[in-house]
Amino acid sequence: MSESHRFKDHHREERIFFVRMVVAGVIMALAMALLIGRYYSLQVISHQDYATRSDRNRVHVQPVPPTRGLISDRNGELLAGNRPIYILSVIPERISNLDETLKRLKPLVRITPSDLEKFYDQLQQPRKPFAAVPLRYQLNETEIARLAVNEFQLEGVEVEAQLVRYYPQHELFAHSIGYVGRISQSDLARFAEDDLRRYSGTHSIGKNGLEAQYERELLGEVGNQNVETNARGRVLRVLGRVDPKPGKDLELHMDLNLQRTAAQAMEGRRGAVVALDVETGGVLAAVSLPSFNPNLFVTGISFADFRALNQSLDLPLYNRFLQGQYPPGSTLKSIIGLAGLHHDVVDTEHWVRDPGFYRLPNSSRLYRDWRRTGHGPRVDMMQAMVESCDVYYYDLGHRMGVDLMHSFGIRFGLGNLTKIDLPSERRGIWPSREWKRGARGAAWFPGDNLNMAIGQGYTLTTPLQLAVSTATLANRGKRMRPQVVRSVGGVERPPIVDEYVEIDDKHWDFMLKAMENVVHGQRGTARSMRVGAEYRMGGKTGTSQVVAIPQGEEYDSEALQERHRDHALFVGYAPADNPKIAVVVIVENGESGGGVAAPIARKLFDAYLNQQYAQPLPHEEPMAGFLGGRP
DSSP: OOHHHHHOOHHHHHHHHHHHHHHHHHHHHHHHHHHHHHHHIIIIITHHHHHHHHHHHHEEEEEEOOOOOOEEOTTSOEEEEEEEEEEEEEOGGGOSOHHHHHHHHTTTSOOOHHHHHHHHHHHTSOOOTTOOEEEEOSOOHHHHHHHHHTGGGOTTEEEEEEEEEEOTTGGGGHHHHOEEEEOOHHHHHHOOHHHHHHTTTOOEEEEEHHHHHTHHHHHOBOEEEEEEEOTTOOEEEEEEEEOOBOOOOEEESOOHHHHHHHHHHTTTOSEEEEEEETTTOBEEEEEEESOOOTHHHHTOOOHHHHHHHHTOTTOTTSOHHHHOOBOOGGGGHHHHHHHHHHTTSOOTTOEEEESSEEOOTTOOOOEEOSSTTOSEEEEEHHHHHHHTOHHHHHHHHHHHHHHHHHHHHHTTTTTSOOOOSSSSOOOOBOOOHHHHHHHHSOOOOHHHHHHHHTTOTTOBBOHHHHHHHHHHHHTTTEEEOOBSEEEETTEEOOOOEEEEOOOOHHHHHHHHHHHHHHHHSTTOTTGGGGTTOSSOOEEEEEEEOSSOOOTTOOOOGGGSOGGGSOEEEEEEEEOTTSOOEEEEEEETTOOOIIIIIHHHHHHHHHHHHHOOOOOOOTTSOOSTTOOOSOO
């Protein structure tokens, strides 16, 4: 017998084997028990919970955005509508590798660096899970076909039809209607919880103009639908739907034909035109030039386009009729003259000698008249108005003083917001002693009265303010609040009277006659605009300095840069015997109120009273065939 067989313990080995078998059996039994327990938990105890989760994976509630309300002019011409486009969107939660998906998309559709920048910017914004993020707008038919063919390998990618804002008149109403743009991070920061609900499914919001002012009315109420989807998130069928409520339509006081006439009459010059309905205060036209195409902003303006607009020396994004603050110049002489009559500082027979300059008592400084040789030895108020004599108004300003001028001008809306239904209005400056002390830290000097009386010095007004004050003159003291919107959702907005300026009728008669003579008098500064007119007009011309001219020097247009030349202004109304329309024209660096600004106003009077509207330009998009956006 060998040595190894002699010492081997078979009983010990059997025991070890038996113990191992028992341990393995126990482990297997425990594993089986756990498996059965887990199976029982899933199939019996938690059955309802997991069944619900499964349903949620294939049944979703989707928001249904409302159709934005339409905006039309007083004649029903569409100014802001909606048009269908196809949008390429991405649902990041359904994509395992976003970069790889974008690589697959690039050969199928044109995706610019600007598209990607805006896409990644929106990814950083708070949003609901599984909400689609737009990548590319306005897909063409070829791109849609390519995406459809490759749909199987583009999980998380969607193509959907959607109505987006469209402005068929392009630049013509950009500053009044404004535009919508993508909802930004700053917009979301202002949203309350209810706003997040109302804007679910909506990618844009009113940014300025009427689109911003009437955002709540135009937006409408969001709806929803229950949809069944497959494993890739594609919608298979709609299980139920609550229709959205479309936004309310706006009808404006504005007239497309009058707006076009005003824009064409400016002939590409910088400036502003405002026309008001004297009786109601309705804004018939409001032009700020140069302008811009608001359609660029609707789906997100490119950085290159925005940089070009924002850095332009001509400031096309700047709303001149609402925010531009200009010295009104001689256009204020009607109000200053009325103030002098009303407060008995002068009467209609009061006269001054005009040698071409005015000197304050005990002062050597000369305040020059625009006519270097003066207007004659006996200039009364009628002549001073008709020929725009500065010396007469220097004397009147010195006699009246700032306190009377300020309190009277306030009643015509100077230095205050007009409360028009547009955002971002500026109030201008109608100076007073208190204003100068607070703003400039200085006392009011006698020379300030002279500058104020001719609409210079610290005085600044917006074109809209001048239009309101002119309409108040034509209305014999009834100051109407300017309104752009005539009805909301078919409900008319009533006219609003903000002030009644009580003045003796004889003073009104005199001043309105003087304004009529500015146009129809033989020596009126706007006499050239009356040629061929079948009606009579009232008005006042003006020029305002852009840069100061040293005392003793004459204004030399040729020696000045174009942007340093005087602004040209005209304010007026027609017809003179029963005013219907008030117009203000400001042409930046136009130099001559009577020669440049007044003829533009005449074209608006003819258009409104005689229906002599300008024709659409060849490049303007025709209205026929355009879908307003109602589904």
